[in-house]
């Protein structure tokens with residue numbers, strides 16, 4: 001459990017942490033000198049049950065925002081200090097706003113330096129606090145007067161924190177590992193060390209991790225959590241990782257990077273989010289508003305694109321797209337804070353919901369449904385809602401990755417919803433049952449309509465079919481869908497084409513008429529040396545392309561065979577030639593014949609005769625052994641029944 005301090009400068013935060021933990025400032029300094037345990041502003045209070053309560057206390061205002069945001073998922077309990085003499089000050093309000101934006105709802109307010117105040121002053125400050133916290137996450141929070149000098153109220157505050165920590169219990173660690181790096185340095189004899197807050201999951205010694213967004217791989221050589229060498233660091237822990245790997249140096253890893261489970265690596269620079277503008281903002285936010293985005297320990301330039309309406313008024317919230325200057329490593333539902341471009345003032349903040357937001361979003365009902373689904377916090381509910389949002393097919397693997405879900409959580413989602421799943425490449429495309437059924441129906445209907453309109457085409461081009469269906473599946477998933485048991489039996493894949501099992505080819509009347517003129521040219525005396533496509537085109541004064549198309553189609557119908565490029569023989573001629581080959585073989589003592597013998601029988605050119613025999617070889621009608629050929633009797637009825 002981590003307690004994060006907040007409050008105006010000099011309001012006694014550090015003194016209070018020292019009073020609560022007994023860890024004096026000079027002791028922290030000494031630890032700093034010793035090396036790996038360094039964590040400026042870190043103190044730990046051992047609890048009776050053996051666990052520890054950690055305190056993040058960062059002096060200096062600017063770094064506060066960073067740390068606050070970095071610890072967003074790391075801070076479990078907020079400790080807001082308000083000095084009895086000053087009362088509520090501007091930074092008290094800003095820190096309160098940030099706690100609110102980050103939705104850190106557990107917290108206590110300490111009126112520090114109580115020794116300096118009269119009871120009247122204390123109730124005056126109490127009233128100020130009540131007014132300032134009204135409507136925020138700390139509305140109604142406990143207010144305790146304390147003094148680090150006299151010790152007044154310190155025990156009570158400690159008891160309150162311990163009880164709260166107990167009530168909160170262990171943090172869930174079932175997500176995948178993410179650590180927001182706030183420092184990176186080298187230690188002599190140890191190597192590169194990074195420190196940060198574990199945002200989710202668990203990290204263990206020897207784990208393979210990845211630095212994101214850079215993509216560098218590293219191995220965890222050793223790790224410290226809560227200032228002790230440990231085997232594992234968990235969500236909420238302050239960790240120091242000793243990393244080793246190619247290219248790993250203190251310069252290669254910077255504050256703002258994430259160290260993550262390699263599975264999660266997918267940096268993004270375009271994020272859809274829910275943004276709340278603070279009520280005290282002087283102006284509304286308009287399109288392409290420039291700001292600084294704080295997320296984890298990262299700070300990056302961002303532009304705000306409003307997705308509904310043209311401006312966002314102070315005190316209001318809206319869906320926006322954040323277009324970042326450079327990619328960051330984030331997870332869906334992470335919280336963020338926006339500050340003005342000079343990083344002087346907090347403007348607002350909120351929560352990410354879509355890390356793969358489309359570039360130019362039209363304001364469609366479909367996109368609204370998607371956004372609403374993606375914003376749901378429960379992963380099962382969110383994915384169920386997604387399956388009902390266009391395009392009705394969603395990659396469960398990407399969804400799980402963007403939410404940093406563990407494999408078991410992801411399986412829970414899949415088990416609860418039991419969608420139709422297609423595993424292709426890295427993707428796991430999921431479709432809900434009702435949408436799958438309409439997909440299959442749509443597929444059959446589409447092909448049916450296509451065959452009716454194009455009776456002389458063997459089927460619909462696979463790609464054209466894919467993009468015409470809902471859900472529009474990615475190519476690999478579509479290919480798998482065509483092999484699904486619900487589809488096979490009704491639909492046939494035929495090379496690049498897809499057709500209904502029931503579909504058979506017919507010539508259109510125009511084609512039939514042309515065929516009636518072409519067929520006689522291929523038969524009769526010239527049947528063993530029929531004219532080629534170009535010659536037929538010349539004879540009929542038709543474009544070559546028309547004749548070629550007709551011939552290809554006739555080949556699909558089994559009327560002709562293309563023995564060589566553009567050289568088509570009538571099917572009965574093919575059959576005659578097989579019988580000639582069989583006759584030659586039957587009359588030879590060793591059952592073999594030569595190409596020359598065959599050429600003499602069909603009275604054609606030598607080149608054509610060889611092309612025909614090679615074609616037969618490919619069809620396995622003949623077997624080529626050097627200059628001699630045999631006939632394979634089991635194939636001689638390929639082109640017609642043998643008497």
Ligand SMILES: Nc1nc2c(ncn2[C@@H]2O[C@H](COP(=O)(O)OP(=O)(O)OP(=O)(O)O)[C@@H](O)[C@H]2O)c(=O)[nH]1
Nearest residue numbers: 008009010011012013014015059060113147148149
């Ligand atoms: N009288 C009195 N003075 C206090 C008390 N707590 C802190 N102070 C004094 O207030 C000043 C600021 O205390 P810090 O604890 O450093 O305050 P801080 O909020 O940590 O300061 P920053 O980190 O700079 O924001 C110091 O001079 C302390 O001695 C207290 O309970 N009573």
